Amino acid sequence: MKRRAIHRLSLYTALTVSSLTSLAHAGEITVYTALEEDEIKEYLQQAQQDLPDIKVNVLRLSTGDLGPRILAEASNPQNDVIWGWALTNMMDPRINKLLDPYQAKGEDTLPASDRDAQGKWFAATGYMAAFCVNTEALKEKNLPVPTSWQDLTNPIYKGEVVMPNPVSSGTGYLQVAALLQGKGEEAGWNFLKSLDGNIAQYTKSGSRPCKAARTGEYAIGASLAFAAMQSIEEGYPVKMIIPSDGAGYEMEASGLMSAAKNKEDAKRFLDWTLSAQAAALYTKYKEIVSIKGVEQSAAAKAAGLPADLATVLYPVDFTKSAETRDATLSKWQQVIGR
Structure with a gap:
């Protein structure tokens, strides 16, 4: 569903509607995503426990709307991370050039088809x-x-x-x-x-x-x-x-923005998205999880x-x-x- 409102999700607050901060600083990152709101909220509740010193501001838009937003800001990107966006869209050359290579912890265990040869994205869910x-x-x-x-x-x-x-x-x-x-x-x-x-x-x-x-x-x-x-x-x-x-099918890709204002914490967040704690939540919302060792959910079997x-x-x-x-x-x- 097309959403014009900007949703700010924080590791310290519940889901509220607010304006997006334009500058991130140490201990704070801005993430753009096409994941659904209910899953975002649960993922971030877990991240709060695992990354208590990082505040995450999230802009959630539909898959089709997120690309135009990122391209409109290309000369002055406002986000540090792209999280869980359709791989087909992430592979757009105009988007790709906005990303920095980064190999997240655990990325090497993903199938080769689910990670970029240049290290600019990886896809753990689909x-x-x-x-x-x-x-x-x-x-x-x-x-x-x-x-x-x-x-x-x-x-x-x-x-x-x-x-x-x-x-x-x-x-x-x-x-x-x-x-x-x-x-x-x-x-x-x-x-x-x-x-x-x-x-x-x-x-x-x-x-x-x-x-x-x-x-x-x-x-x-x-x-x-x-x-x-x-x-x-x-x-x-x-x-x-x-x-x-x-x-x-479609895979959901994540990557680090070249213009990220807080790259260290952005990298830590990307590492977290491949952690065992995050992976344990994915099958509640995803039919495809490419992280090694993740078992099929009871709902999928049923x-x-x-x-x-x-x-x-x-x-x-x-x-x-x-x-x-x-x-x-x-x-x-x-x-x-x-």
Whole structure:
């Protein structure tokens, strides 16, 4: 969801709305992120215990809004750290040149694909596409449970499917990028046009389609796995479906700003994001955690998420996804236009 308000999260205060401080000093850092507010709050409560001498000011914006903010400030960056932002966006050359190489403690244990060869970013968590299917709504309308993206183009689902808009939603973009990479440009766009015929609406948030499906507002939400897992855990009549013809995914990257005003504490914070204490919290909010030794959550098991995600994830080419992002979104607005 697009947020114009700046949320200041401190290791000493609860979540409040305030103006962002423009200058950091020893013992204080400013972090920009696209993580969700509920998880930010819990992560920082743990960080308060582990880094009691650092005050963390956080600006939280949606994936699509954070990039323009960072680029607008490029001549005078106001943050020390980028935390948990879509890897596809982080790989933008304009963003990359604003980052300093830094190898956080524990980064060397991450898979090579989840860390930058030049040391400018690392990605410890991620999210993946999944359908939230309201089984009661489908039963009431005598509709079968869809098992693939191809199924969603069936006219019987017209007006029953909600999907995030890739322009504003990182989840929406990962879905579209994976479909285009898997099918090829021409076939991919033809497929998206066919799918569009059944889409009731495109939402700004990646989790919103699942929330609409779980309440029965619509029968099917093309969303992310965590939203489905959470809905099932909370007792909604939802079944999580990993599309058999390709589940796109995105990793969440973090990095150190070259212009950071407090680099030492910024580095300590980045180290903390890979700590055992932080990792223990991630599976509560993430379906993908690449930190070694982190076990799958009970909610993931209950929802039927495979222990080996490599068996269901589409092998996204993140470099290509980053390079073609602007062109893809521009074409989306031309071809789909809503």
